[in-house]
Amino acid sequence: MPWSLYLALKQLFPSGKRFPFFTVISMLGVTLGVWCLIVSIGVMGGFHREIRRMIVDTQGDVQIRAGAYLDNVDEVISVLEAQPDVVGVTPFAEGVVMMEHEFKPAFPALQGIDIDRVNSVVPLDSYVRSGSLEDLDDDSVILSSKLAYGIGARIGSVVEVYSPLLLEKMKDGEMMLPRELEVVGIFEIGHQSLDSSVVLVTLRRMQELYGLEEGVHGFNVKLAPDTDPDIAARGMNVALADIAPGAFARSWMDSNQDFLFVVQLEKNMIFFLLLFIIVVAAFSVTSSLLISVVRKTREIGLLSAMGGRARDVALCFCWQALIIGTSGTLVGVGLGFTVLHYRNDIIGLFTRLTGSEEALLRFYEFANLPAYLSPQDLTLIISLAITISTLAGLLPAWRAARLQPVEALRSE
Incomplete structure (x- = not known):
């Protein structure tokens, strides 16, 4: 020393x-x-x-959105799945609705998901606290935890859903009743905003509520680990240029850069x-x-x-x-x-x-x-x-x- x-x-x-x-x-x-x-x-x-975890778990590594909506869903999915390092693709449609249960109104964001594909991109099963994602069909709904507590809904409750399309038809003098959907699940992500304002329904039900026919608002894409999402998004934009001119792919970092x-x-x-x-x-x-x-x-x-x-x-x-x-x-x-x-x-x-x-x-x-x-x-x-x-x-x-x-x- x-x-x-x-x-x-x-x-x-x-x-x-x-x-x-x-x-x-x-x-x-x-x-x-x-x-x-x-x-x-x-x-x-x-x-x-x-x-980052919540963004990727709810939106995927890359998200494709269109100015209005896309109706050639199967063709877009085939092109996206052909891209290197793509693990899963799921379409979605979304919008705001009015929901009511026992005279308690709420205005959540309604998201239509493809039951057969969603778990390949978004691990929803791990966030469902009550009920099961497998029970979700065209006549049912899964509520976020804070929203369910706010309107007093539980498993087995029936909620009424009013969509903008329904309200527009009522203005034209047509009489349409709200959709009654049974609560079959409650999910919790751990983020206050998402847990108090999101509702999940099937893609078909969302298309019917918004009058989209076979169209969707976008696609969520999951990539293989250690894949650069920005490079992958640029490759998807090139591949979609011909079949979906109005669509644009953005990585989760690009979408939330601010x-x-x-x-x-x-x-x-x-x-x-x-x-x-x-x-x-x-x-x-x-x-x-x-x-x-x-x-x-x-x-x-x-x-x-x-x-x-x-x-x-x-x-x-x-x-x-x-x-x-x-x-x-x-x-x-x-x-x-x-x-x-x-x-x-x-x-x-x-x-x-x-x-x-x-x-x-x-x-x-x-x-x-x-x-x-x-x-x-x-x-x-x-x-x-x-x-x-x-x-x-x-x-x-x-x-x-x-x-x-x-x-x-x-x-x-």
Whole structure:
């Protein structure tokens, strides 16, 4: 072991002292900075990952939409399935309707799905909490959980559906009764907006409600893992140019680029702002080591008089800054992952004490607080924390290296 490293350890953790006050305080600043960064970036990364999962699970990797609607469904499906890396294709039709149950109205988004194809793209089976997707037919409906609770519907309930086509015919003097559909399932995705405003019916029923005949509004496409969705979408646009001129394929990233940009911007801003905690902690490390240089001036002079080189004396204080930074970072990482592990328990306790549980669901739209820290983010946090802390030791090291042995030994 180099004598500069040994001396650095002895100065940070003197023999006979169980609680080296200045060392612990310096480490604590780094620990708090890393702790805050781990928790904040982990939660923001969790939101980003959860949003991606929900987008892909509900829309597929690529979505094809038309200006009006497409009526050559089988031909489009054949062309899409012939594309490389396409795993599944499912058509859909969607629109807003008025729904009523026991005089309680709602205005959800109605989505018509192809029962035979939907699970090849969208894993709806995994989100159905009550009932079964297999029970869905032209005379039934599956409600999202919050919507079902809002109108008081349950499995076996009958809901009345009023479509825009029905209302238009009523304006023309035609008498049409609303469609009565039986609730055969309730699904929950975990996103407040989707769980309170989406209704699933068969594609045939949706086509009948909107007067689409055999047409659809678009297609959801699932790709093989590790396939670039932007490249795949460009290939689909070329293939569809002749058979569906009005259709346009967009990847999930392209369709939601503005929203994803805002999420990434928030994550970067939080990282930038919380990094100042580590910068402030670095000034604390610098101050602590400068005080150590002043207090140990005679010892530094003695080391120089005994043949210690100025480089080794400076290295002693650089070692101290590195040890403080590394130790504080490791403790901060441990605390950060502990908080992330118990995040939902902590949030649950906080919301119960403040009565803000409903506000959390309303504004952040997640039933549980997601968390995900990528290896790249973790590596960046650790490397920046250790680097900044180590750089904090340069000024005290330079100050110690400049001390002349004679002047240092005369110091009182």
